Amino acid sequence: xxxxxxxxxxxxxxxxxxxxxxxxxxxxxxxxxxxxxxxxxxxxxxxxxxxxxxxxxxxxxxxxxxxxxxxxx
Numbered sequence: 583x584x585x586x587x588x589x590x591x592x593x594x595x596x597x598x599x600x601x602x603x604x605x606x607x608x609x610x611x612x613x614x615x616x617x618x619x620x621x622x623x624x625x626x627x628x629x630x631x632x633x634x635x636x637x638x639x640x641x642x643x644x645x646x647x648x649x650x651x652x653x654x655x
Contacts, residue, residue, distance in 0.1 A: 585642070586652065587645075587646075587650050587651060587652050588650075588652075590642055590643075590645075590646055591646050593642050594642050594643050594646045597639060597642065602635070605635050609628070609631040609632075612631075613627055613628070613631075
């Protein structure tokens with residue numbers, strides 16, 4: 583079942599306002615649990631975690647900034 587444009591827009595907003603800050607806190611906590619790695623390794627971990635969240639959610643964000651395709655002009 584495909585999500586409607588309005589549902590995807592609301593879900594994208596929820597993910598950005600609620601989900602992303604929670605994910606950031608979890609990522610920082612996860613990195614904080616391990617002993618302090620070198621600067622470059624820590625940077626690579628944060629970049630990897632920063633990109634990891636978007637892959638499963640890419641379909642939700644596609645076309646959300648466009649005009650509503652369900653609405654006729």
